[in-house]
Amino acid sequence: MGIASVGCSISDFLDKSGGYAVVDGGLATELERHGADLNDPLWSAKCLISSPQLITKVHLDYLDAGASILISASYQATLQGFEAKGISRGQGEALLRRSVEVACEARDIYNRRYRECARDGVANGGDLATRPILVAASVGSYGAYLADGSEYSGNYGESVTLETLKDFHRRRVQVLAESGADLIAFETIPNKLEATAYAELLEEEDINIPAWFSFASNDVVNVVGGDSILDCASVADSCDYVAAVGINCTPPRYIHGLIVSIGKVTSKPIVIYPNSGEAYDGLRKEWVKSTGIEDEDFVSYVGKWHDAGASLIGGCCRTTPNTIRAISATLSTKSSRSL
Numbered sequence: 001m002g003i004a005s006v007g008c009s010i011s012d013f014l015d016k017s018g019g020y021a022v023v024d025g026g027l028a029t030e031l032e033r034h035g036a037d038l039n040d041p042l043w044s045a046k047c048l049i050s051s052p053q054l055i056t057k058v059h060l061d062y063l064d065a066g067a068s069i070l071i072s073a074s075y076q077a078t079l080q081g082f083e084a085k086g087i088s089r090g091q092g093e094a095l096l097r098r099s100v101e102v103a104c105e106a107r108d109i110y111n112r113r114y115r116e117c118a119r120d121g122v123a124n125g126g127d128l129a130t131r132p133i134l135v136a137a138s139v140g141s142y143g144a145y146l147a148d149g150s151e152y153s154g155n156y157g158e159s160v161t162l163e164t165l166k167d168f169h170r171r172r173v174q175v176l177a178e179s180g181a182d183l184i185a186f187e188t189i190p191n192k193l194e195a196t197a198y199a200e201l202l203e204e205e206d207i208n209i210p211a212w213f214s215f216a217s218n219d220v221v222n223v224v225g226g227d228s229i230l231d232c233a234s235v236a237d238s239c240d241y242v243a244a245v246g247i248n249c250t251p252p253r254y255i256h257g258l259i260v261s262i263g264k265v266t267s268k269p270i271v272i273y274p275n276s277g278e279a280y281d282g283l284r285k286e287w288v289k290s291t292g293i294e295d296e297d298f299v300s301y302v303g304k305w306h307d308a309g310a311s312l313i314g315g316c317c318r319t320t321p322n323t324i325r326a327i328s329a330t331l332s333t334k335s336s337r338s339l
């Protein structure tokens with residue numbers, strides 16, 4: 001594809017989609033809501049082995065709710081994690097490819113349904129159904145693989161270097177780049193070191209699909225590991241392989257300030273998909289209401305986030321197809337008013 005087209009393809013997609021796009025919502029937590037037991041180091045990737053049809057269903061639910069970007073179930077799918085379960089390198093690579101195939105299949109089913117409805121003269125959602133849809137291959141952080149909470153502390157200890165992280169992610173990124181995905185979503189990035197590792201990896205491997213870098217934060221100034229969002233977004237800005245920069249799995253109340261900061265250091269599209277604002281209690285293994293400012297009215301923030309410069313908006317953990325339906329309705333009403 002070449003670097004020039006890698007850089008502009010998300011912008012082209014946004015131009016074709018009216019200047020904004022709706023990202024899907026939480027995948028793992030939605031699989032759990034449907035009864036999947038993800039208490040496992042592979043988390044949502046466990047369903048790639050045990051119940052891929054449930055992943056297809058959740059992807060379809062998000063498309064029906066108005067999402068235009070599906071994120072694959074590879075967040076915690078790593079070759080090292082599969083090997084720890086006795087799954088060979090070859091089988092692990094096949095499972096990584098499978099995560100993208102499952103999302104592509106959901107897109108095919110959705111498009112086929114639309115064509116059949118159109119042929120039979122059945123109205124099924126009007127313009128919503130004709131939109132272009134992208135499949136993003138998810139890459140979770142090294143901390144997500146460790147499954148010890150470090151994806152939310154960003155603290156990998158002194159022994160983990162830039163090279164450790166590049167070696168850890170290299171083969172997975174190569175496989176996902178060749179899987180038929182439209183882009184790679186590097187999600188929940190907890191620190192600048194991992195962002196730098198991804199940027200160098202994309203350059204060294206000359207990855208031929210665009211990427212977005214999405215950081216996790218727990219305030220309005222820094223990413224979870226303590227590096228400033230300005231520094232982290234600058235790493236993404238200076239990498240030609242990165243086509244969008246943003247924030248995911250972060251409480252809604254911090255998002256506006258973070259968008260403003262990111263906009264100061266990059267003109268690339270800004271992607272944001274916050275969580276529901278609840279916090280995960282790792283000891284009790286459950287989500288709990290946060291104290292302080294309520295995030296319940298998540299969707300009422302969406303217009304402000306768009307005005308502040310975010311063009312790709314969706315949800316992360318504990319958001320559902322209902323959240324995405326409401327985001328989609330808000331953005332579509334807003335854009336038709338401004339025409």
Ligand SMILES: [Zn+2]
Pocket residue numbers: 026248249275316317
């Ligand atoms: Zn999340």
